[in-house]
Amino acid sequence: MSGHSKWATIKRKKASIDAARGVEFAKFSREIMVATKLGGPDLNGNFRLRTAVDKAKAAGLPKDNIKRAIEKASGAANGENFEEITYEGYGPSGVAIIVEALTDNRNRTAGDIRSYFSKNNGNLGESGCVGFMFKKEGIITINKDGINQDELFEKALDAGAADFVEEDEEYKITTEPNDLQAVSEALQSAGYELASYEVTMTPQNSIEITDLQDAKYLLRLMDSLESHDDVQNVYSNFDMDSDLYEKASEWIS
Numbered sequence: 001m002s003g004h005s006k007w008a009t010i011k012r013k014k015a016s017i018d019a020a021r022g023v024e025f026a027k028f029s030r031e032i033m034v035a036t037k038l039g040g041p042d043l044n045g046n047f048r049l050r051t052a053v054d055k056a057k058a059a060g061l062p063k064d065n066i067k068r069a070i071e072k073a074s075g076a077a078n079g080e081n082f083e084e085i086t087y088e089g090y091g092p093s094g095v096a097i098i099v100e101a102l103t104d105n106r107n108r109t110a111g112d113i114r115s116y117f118s119k120n121n122g123n124l125g126e127s128g129c130v131g132f133m134f135k136k137e138g139i140i141t142i143n144k145d146g147i148n149q150d151e152l153f154e155k156a157l158d159a160g161a162a163d164f165v166e167e168d169e170e171y172k173i174t175t176e177p178n179d180l181q182a183v184s185e186a187l188q189s190a191g192y193e194l195a196s197y198e199v200t201m202t203p204q205n206s207i208e209i210t211d212l213q214d215a216k217y218l219l220r221l222m223d224s225l226e227s228h229d230d231v232q233n234v235y236s237n238f239d240m241d242s243d244l245y246e247k248a249s250e251w252i253s
Helices: 003-020 023-039 047-058 063-074 106-119 149-159 177-189 212-227 242-252
Strands: 083-090 096-103 134-143 163-167 170-175 196-203 207-209 231-236 238-240
Touching (some): 023 063, 047 196, 096 212, 170 177, 177 196, 207 212, 212 231, 238 242
Antiparallel strands (some): 083 096
C-alpha cells in the first residue's frame, strides 16, 4: 500500500483518538477559520469552507464548534491570523515528506517540525526538495454500496474527472485541482453522496521500508507531525508491509 494511502488509512483509524483529546477538532476549527477569512462565511460561495465543514462534520465536530469558528473568523479584525506554510524533508530510508501547516507563529512551528525530523533520523530540507515527487490533484471517494459503477463512471467523466478506479469498498475519482469543485458538485447534484473530497498530494514514486528500526522512527515522525496543533496535512511516499507496520507501531504506541 502506498505511503499516501497507508498513512491516510492510519489517520482514519486514529481519528477518534485524536478527536477525544481535542487535536483533530482544533485542526478542523483552524481550517474553517482560515477558509472563512479567505472566502467569506457563505458555504455556497466558498468551496474551501464547504469542504472544511464537510470534513469536520464527518469527523464529528459539533455544529456549535463549526458555527463559532465561522463567526470568530467573520467577526473581530483582531482575531487570530494564521499563515499557511509548507515544509519539505526526508525521513528514514530517504522517504519524502511534505507537511502543510497553519500557524500564528512561524518560528515556533518551524522549530518544532525541524526537531521532529532530526529526532527521528530525518532532515528538514529546503522548499521544493521533495515537492517534485508528488502531484497535486483532487480526490473524491464514494462508498460502493448501492452504486452502479458504469453510471457513476459516466457521470464522473462527463463532469470532467481525470481518472476513475475501484479500491476496496469505495470508488476513487481523480480530478485536476481546479476541477474538484465542478466534479464534486456535479456528482452531488446527480444524487451521489460523497464520502470525501479534497485536494491532496499524491506521491509519484514509492520507497519500500523493510528495516524495523527505520519503520519505528518513520512512524514516530509521522505521528509527531500529525499530532502537532499547527499541522493540517502530512504526505509521504513510503510503502510498508502490514506485519512490519504492526511491529513498528507497537514501539510508538
